[in-house]
Amino acid sequence: MGGYMRTIKRGFIIVALLAIVGLGVWHQISLPPSHVSASxxxxxxxxxxxxxxxxxxxxxxTFDNMFGRFPGANGVTNMPRAGDPTEDYNHxxxxxxxAMDGGKMDEFxxxxxxxxxxxxxxxxxxxxxxxxxxxxxxxxxxxxxxANHIAMVAAQNGGIFASTPENGCNSVQNDLMDSKVASGxxxxxxxxxxxxxxxxxxxxxxxxxxxxxxxxxxxxxxLLKSDYK
Numbered sequence: 123m124g125g126y127m128r129t130i131k132r133g134f135i136i137v138a139l140l141a142i143v144g145l146g147v148w149h150q151i152s153l154p155p156s157h158v159s160a161s162x163x164x165x166x167x168x169x170x171x172x173x174x175x176x177x178x179x180x181x182x183x184t185f186d187n188m189f190g191r192f193p194g195a196n197g198v199t200n201m202p203r204a205g206d207p208t209e210d211y212n213h214x215x216x217x218x219x220x221a222m223d224g225g226k227m228d229e230f231x232x233x234x235x236x237x238x239x240x241x242x243x244x245x246x247x248x249x250x251x252x253x254x255x256x257x258x259x260x261x262x263x264x265x266x267x268x269a270n271h272i273a274m275v276a277a278q279n280g281g282i283f284a285s286t287p288e289n290g291c292n293s294v295q296n297d298l299m300d301s302k303v304a305s306g307x308x309x310x311x312x313x314x315x316x317x318x319x320x321x322x323x324x325x326x327x328x329x330x331x332x333x334x335x336x337x338x339x340x341x342x343x344x345l346l347k348s349d350y351k
Contacts, residue, residue: 179274181267181340182213185257190237192250195257201237208233215265215283222264271342272315275333280315280345283308290314290344316347 180188187204190197211217211231223229240247262273269279284300291314301311321343324331335341 177274179271179340182210185259186237187234188238188243188246189250189255189257191239192247192255192257195255197257198237201235204236204238204242213266218264218266268339268342268345271340272319272345275321275342276315276317276319276346278317280317281309281311282313282315282345285339288338290338290341291347292344313345314347315345319346321346 185195186198186201189195190201191199211234221227221230261270262277263269263279265283266285268285269282272279272282281301281303282299283302289297293313295312297313298310299313300308302308319342321331321333333341333343338344
C-alpha cells in the first residue's frame, strides 16, 4: 500500500545510515543500470527485527557543516561556528559547477564555511550517536534539489537537471524541464519518469510507505510515472 503526505521537507537517513546531501558530487547526470558498477556487500544478520526505516533528507548542507566535529568522524573541525541564519545563497546547477571550479573546489562563498556544534543541533547528533553516520557521503547529482530527491528513491534522476514544476506527472503537456543525458547533452523533457524506484519496489513487496514534503519540488514520487500512490 503506497502513501504520501505533505508535511516535512528536510531530513537524513536513519536506521541503517545517516547521510547529508552536501556539495561534493558525481559528474554523471543519469546512468542506465547497465553502466553502473556495484560493490558486493556481505549480508549481515540483525540482532533485532527492523520494523521501520526512516529517511530524512537535508537541504543545502555538507557533512562538515553539520557533523564535522563529530567524534571519530572524517570531518573538518576548524570552521567558524554558525551564527544567525542568513539569506539563501544561489544554489542551482550552474552555481554549483562554478563553485566546483573544475575540481579545485575553491569558489564556494565564504559565508558557507560555517559549522554547527552538538549544542546547536542536539536532535540530529542524537540520531548520529544512535544509528549509523556516513561521513564520506556526497550528493548524487551536480545540480539542485529535484534531481537529487529522485536519486534518493531511484538511484538515478531520469534526466531532470532543474527543479521540477509543481505537478510532476500531472503537469500540462507543454510544461517541459531542462534535462540532460549521461553524456551531458541537454534536452527539454516532460517531468514524469518511468524508472525503477523504491516506492514501486515496496508496493510490489506489499510493504507500506509514506513520503512527506512541504513543497512539490522536493516530492520525488509525483515525478515517477504510475508508481506514485
